[in-house]
Amino acid sequence: MKLSAALLAGSLAANAVLIGAFALRPASAPPLIRALFLHPPSATAGSPQRSPRSLGANENLAAVSAPPALLWSALPTDDLRRLITELQADGFPPRAIRAVVEELLDNRYQPRLRAFTDVDPATPYWKTAPLLLDQHLSEYLRLTAEYSKARRDLLAPLSPRDDSDVTSTERWSYGNLSAGKIDAINQIEHDYAEMTWQLRVAGKGIRLPEDQEADDLLDREKQADLASVLTPEELEGYDLRKSKVTSRLRPALTAFQASEAEFHTIYGIEDSLSDALFPATAPSSAEAARQQLQAEQQAAGQLRAALGDARYEDFMRSNDISYRQLLRLEQQENLPAGAVTQAYALRDTVAAQSNRIFDDASLSNEQKRVALQTLAQDTRTQLMNTLGPKAGPGYLEAVKWIGEIERGEAMSFAPTLASGITYRYRVLPPSASSDGPSARPIAPATK
Amino acid sequence: MKAPTLLLAASLALNAVLLASFFFPGSPEPLPSSAPLVFGVSAAGGVAAAKAKAETWSGLEPGNPATLLADLRRAGFPRKIADAVATAEIRAQFDPRRKALDLKEPDRPFWEAEVQDPKMRAARQEITREEEQAIKNLIGSDFYRDDDYAATLQRRFPGLSADKLAQLENLCTQRNQQVAELYATLRGDSAEVDKQLGRAEAEFDKAERAQRAGILNPEELRDYDLRMSPAASVLRNGLSGFNPTEEEFQALYNLQAAFMDRLGPPSSATREDILQAQQGLGEQIQAALGDERYADYKRSMNESYQQTFRLVTRLNLPAETANEVWAIQQDVQPRMSRLQNNDELSTAETAQQLTALADETKARITAALGDRGFEAYRQYGGSWMQGFQRPGFHGVRVSPP
Known part of the structure; x- marks a missing residue:
């Protein structure tokens, strides 16, 4: 008897505690009775039903049942999965829930x-x-990863797309993949970019050899994740589009207007030699510099043989940033026909003239300097006349070789795959009237 | 069964139901007697309630973002969340136009750069402008609010009153709005736009500082400037390894701030103006710090030294190691230059002597940084060592090197 009384008392007390908890947190209450904890409507019996629409427009909310603040407070914002489910049940569209x-x-x-x-x-x-x-580093990285995962897990299902939503930029980036696969790739790329960024943060902007090992590991894991989404052919296409070689070639290939066959030819040659052609750091020894030069010559030979002389020359010209700048100006400023060719060819003429002046034994150094300055000024005038007042100043600002000639240097140049163009300058000794060492280390020419 | 027993059974059953619901909430079911949820208005019957619950969203008038925003705020949605939901609806209204425009884009091969037709770019920019204007009209100055700035203020100035913090945040919001509205009106090439923007921002900065002086007392204003101003940031970022005292920092700050005020926006100053002003500043700093500390200051501002300092930090070596490596560089570089410019040596002799100097340099730096550190130093602070590969300068310079 006493036991059952105690049990009853305990059970009633437990119910009172639970009911009190539901009053404080209505979202936890069983759905059937939740409304009781949201404060029962104050509308009297027989009062007209109000449509939501009419209530939306400047109604006196005091006349309406629930204090409006209760809606937000009724939502389970501590449990985001439940929140998503509730908002979906309330008819919120994915974009609103995502927000x-x-x-x-x-x-x-x-x-x-x-x-x-x-x-x-x-x-x-x-x-x-x-x-x-x-x-704090490890905790920071852990928290960043947790944040990324939460975004991925919760937000990805809220962004359904069909193939008609694929944008032109995505088609350019990914080819004819479905929207679902593109979204999956985007998520993988985002996640690995996040992890790569974490490594940079941890490295304080300094890369050590072990960082390359970590990067390589991430690359392998990323490839594995991509392989789980794409077919082998699709993965090959993705790798081709995203490769460093393609990125590096892209400016030149745009100006060159390469066909697909030409792209594959050029890509294949440069890819096979890319480590030597484009080392991660500048050659730090004579041997490394020699290897780069050798790779340059090998690639140039293969390209000329594969493309033919005319298209090879076109490609090397397209690889020159000066030429691409002129093409851009031609498009932006509607330059007259032939202006780009004329402006681009001027460098050849000026280079030859600068060397003739430099080698003219009948001139003193001071006379050579004045002649080179005059040559530079004439070149500026010619370029302004050819390109006009809108395009001319921008191009003159960009081409540095005119300034070097103006300072008394003879210029020659050669196209290279690695840098587009390499310039060589022969420097006149400092003028006799100057005191002390020249600002630029200068010595007599060739011994 | 006796009543107490029945009561006990019922109470225990209710315990079980309430406990299960508390710990295992399950999916929400529609409210039996209220719909729409927003306004808690009675509706008759469970079926109607379920339908009305699903109509909660449509009841908020999503097609009218202003009404939607007002309703969400009245329903207690926090400001930022209500803004975000209404903004998402506005963006959705512009999506069909973007999609229609996108369908007109020609396909380009992936090996060519994605170059947009100027008319298409202008059309996209127009859509973006209209969309931004619609959002600004809706959420007002919230559009320009910088929550990162607000959070930074709260962390760095815990002693400032909530009212002063709010006033400072409002100043920042106003400034962001001024800059955005000005930027929308500027025309011309990017260099010209940068110049105009730079000049205008300098004026905004002056006005903002004057207003800040009206909000903060002199001590608070000084504290703010020393922690938040561009001049203070330039100094803190540039003084690697200098380790200033408070007095030194204050002296440097006063000079740096005056220098930046005099020079105006960088985009408007000519190269000659900047060089001249920097020389004047250097002389003032030397007078303030004295010769020995001025030498330390100049070292800390050198980019090569800054890279070396970061490398030393990454290698967990004592900070002093960066100074050792710097001293090696200061010793070796002039010797390298003298070799390269020695007319009495042939190219081969120069190359041989440079190689010997390179070996000596490698040994000294490796002793300071270790083998691993030396290899990394080539890239971080040690690019000057590439000069060992150029014995043939002798009047010839190659660009790029």
């Missing part, structure tokens, strides 16, 4: 991330505080 969830995720993570990367208020203002302290 809500994105902001809530930002609110949840950004202050915590900022606490790691913002300057500690306790740091004196005259001290340079490191961006991210070493002892």
Whole structure:
């Protein structure tokens, strides 16, 4: 008897506690009785039903049942999956739900991330505080990964697309893949870019050999993830579009207007020699410089043989940034026919003239200097006349070789695959009237 | 069964239901007697309630973003979230136009750069302008609010009152609006636009500072400038390894701030103006710091030294190591230059002597940084060592090197 009384008392007390909890947190209440905890409507019996539409327009909400603040407070914002389900049940479209969830995720993570990367208020203002302290690094990286995963898991299902939503930029980037595959690739690219960025943060902007190992590991894992989404043919196409060789070639190939066959030819040759042609760091030894030169000559020979002389010359010209600048100006400023060819050819003429002046034994150094300055000024005038007042100044600002000739140097140049054009300047000795060493190290020409 | 027993059974059953619901909420079911959820208005019957619940969104008039925004705010949605939802609806209204325009884009091969036709670009920009204007009309100055700035203020100035923080945030919002509205009116090539924007921003900065002086007391204003101003940031970012005292920093800050005020926006100053002003500043800093500390200051501002300092930090070596490596560079570079310009040596002799100097340099730097550090130094601070590969300068210069 006493036991059952105690049980009854305990059970009733538990019910009272639970009901009190539901009153504080209505979202936790069973759906059937949740409304009781949202405050029952104050509308009297028989009052006219109000449509949501009429209530939306400047109605006196005091006359309406629930205080409006209760809607937000009734939503389970601590549990984002439940929140998404509830908003979907309320008829919210994916874009609206996405907007809500994105902001809530930002609110949840950004202050915590900022606490790691913002300057500690306790740091004196005259001290340079490191961006991210070493002892916080692993927690910061963990939190960033968690934030990315939460965004991925919650937001991806809210962005359904069909193939008609694929944009022209995406077709250019990815080819004829479906919207679903493009979205999957975008997510993979975003995630690996995030992880790569994390490595840069951890490395404080300095790359050491072990960083390359970490990058290589990420590359392998990324390829594996892509292979799980794409067929082998699709993956090959993706790799071709995204490769560093294609990115590097793109400006030149645009000016060159390469056919597909020409692209594959040029790509194949440069890809096979890319490590030697485009080393990650500038050659630090004579041997490394020699290897780069050898690769350059080998690639040039193969390209000429494959493309033929005329198209090879076209390609090397397209590889020259000066030529591409002229093409851009031609399009932007509607230059007259032949202006680009004339302006581009002027460099050849001026180079030859500068060397003739430099080698003229009948002139003193001072006379050579004056002649070179005059040559430079005449060149500027010719370019302005050829390109006009709108295009001329921009091009003159970009081409540095005119300034070098003006300073008393003879210019020669050669096209290269690696840098487009390499310039060589022969420098006149400093004028006899100058005191002390010249600002630029100068010595007599060839021994 | 006796009543108490029945009561106990019922109470225990209710315990089970309430506990299960609390810990395993499950999917929400439509409310039996209210719809739409927004306004809690009674509706008759469960079926009607379920239908009305699903109509909650349509009841908010999503086709009318202003009404939607007002309803969401009245329903207690936080400001930023209500803004984001209404903004998403506006963007959705412009999507069909973007899609129609996109269908007109010709396909380009992936090996060519994606170059947009100027008319298409102008059309896209017009859509973006209209969309932004619609969003600005809807959410007003919130469009220009910088929440990162607000968060930074709160962290860095915990002693400032909420009212002063709010006023500073409003100043920032106003400035962002001024810059955006000005930028929308500027025309011309990018260099000209940069110049005009730079001049205008300098005026906005002056006005903002004057207003800030009206919000903060002199001590607070000084504290703000020392932590947040561009001059203070330039100094903190540039003083790697200098380790200034508070007095030194304040002296440098006063000079740097005056220098930046005098020079005006960088895009408007000529190269000659900048060089001249920098020389004047250098002389003032030398007078303020003294010769020895001025030498330390100049070293810390050198880009090569800054890279070396970051490398030393990454290698977890003592900060002093960066100074050691710098001293090696200062010793070796002039010796390299003298060899390269020695008329009495042939090219081969120059190359031989440069190789010997390179070996000596490598040994000294490796002793300071280790083998791993030396290899990394080639890239971070040590690019000057490429000069060892150029014995044949002798009046010939190659560009790029």
